[in-house]
Amino acid sequence: MNNNLPKLTEEYSFLAGPRSRFREFYFTLKVLRNFVLGFRKMHFIGPCVTVFGSARTPPSDIFYQKTEQIGAAIAKMGFTMMTGGGPGIMEAANKGAYEAGGYSVGCKILLPKEQKPNPYLHKWINIPYFFIRKVLLVKYSYAFIVMPGGFGTMDEFFESLLLVQTKMIKEFPVILFGKEYHKELLEHIELMKTKEMISAEELSSLFITDSVEEMVDYLKTYSVKKYGLKKVTYKRKWWLWEQNHARFSNN
Numbered sequence: 001m002n003n004n005l006p007k008l009t010e011e012y013s014f015l016a017g018p019r020s021r022f023r024e025f026y027f028t029l030k031v032l033r034n035f036v037l038g039f040r041k042m043h044f045i046g047p048c049v050t051v052f053g054s055a056r057t058p059p060s061d062i063f064y065q066k067t068e069q070i071g072a073a074i075a076k077m078g079f080t081m082m083t084g085g086g087p088g089i090m091e092a093a094n095k096g097a098y099e100a101g102g103y104s105v106g107c108k109i110l111l112p113k114e115q116k117p118n119p120y121l122h123k124w125i126n127i128p129y130f131f132i133r134k135v136l137l138v139k140y141s142y143a144f145i146v147m148p149g150g151f152g153t154m155d156e157f158f159e160s161l162l163l164v165q166t167k168m169i170k171e172f173p174v175i176l177f178g179k180e181y182h183k184e185l186l187e188h189i190e191l192m193k194t195k196e197m198i199s200a201e202e203l204s205s206l207f208i209t210d211s212v213e214e215m216v217d218y219l220k221t222y223s224v225k226k227y228g229l230k231k232v233t234y235k236r237k238w239w240l241w242e243q244n245h246a247r248f249s250n251n
C-alpha cells in the first residue's frame with residue numbers, strides 16, 4: 001500500500017464538507033507547517049522560471065526534447081529552473097538545466113502515481129496539498145513557461161493568467177509553447193476575447209511561440225530588463241539573479 005494515500009484521504013475528507021472544529025483546526029496547523037517548510041526550503045533558491053507540462057510525456061516526444069533545450073537556455077540565462085519535480089516535461093526541464101550547469105529545483109506533489117522525484121534536482125520538497133504546491137511554484141518565479149499537458153497544466157496556465165489579470169502578481173511573462181498543439185485552446189481564448197469575457201490588455205503578458213530563441217529574447221526583455229535583475233556570483237558554481245524590484249504589485 002502506498003504510504004502517501006492517508007494524506008490524500010485526509011485532503012478528500014477536508015474538501016468533502018464541514019468537520020468538527022478540532023479537526024479543522026488541526027488540519028489548518030498542518031497546512032501552516034507545510035507552508036513554513038516550503039518557504040524555508042525554497043528561500044535561497046534565487047529568482048526562478050517555472051515550467052509547467054505533462055508528467056506523461058516520454059523522452060522520445062519532440063516536446064520533451066524541446067523542453068530540455070528550454071531548461072538549458074533558462075540555466076544559461078542565470079535563472080533557477082523550477083518544476084513540479086516529477087517525470088515527463090518536468091523531468092526534461094530539470095534535466096536541461098541540470099546538465100547545463102544551472103540550478104534545478106522541484107515541488108513534488110504526493111500522489112498515488114508519479115511519486116518519485118526526477119533525478120535532475122539539486123533541491124526538492126514533497127508537498128501533500130495541491131494549493132501549497134501551486135503557491136510555491138508561483139512565489140519565486142519571474143516567468144511561467146507552459147508546455148503541452150493535461151488538466152493540471154491547464155489549471156496552472158489559467159491560474160497564472162488569472163493572478164496577472166487580478167494584479168495579485170505583476171505582469172510576468174506567461175509563455176505558451178507549441179502553437180499547433182494549443183491551436184484549439186488559442187481559438188477559445190480568442191472567442192473569450194470576442195465575447196468580451198476578457199480583454200486584449202489582460203492577455204498582454206501572454207506570449208505564444210515554438211522557438212527557444214524567441215522565448216529567451218522575450219524573457220530578456222520582460223523579465224530581466226523589466227524587473228532590473230542583475231547577475232551576481234554565489235559560492236555555488238551556477239549563476240543567480242539579484243532582484244532590485246519587488247515582485248508583487250502591492251509592495
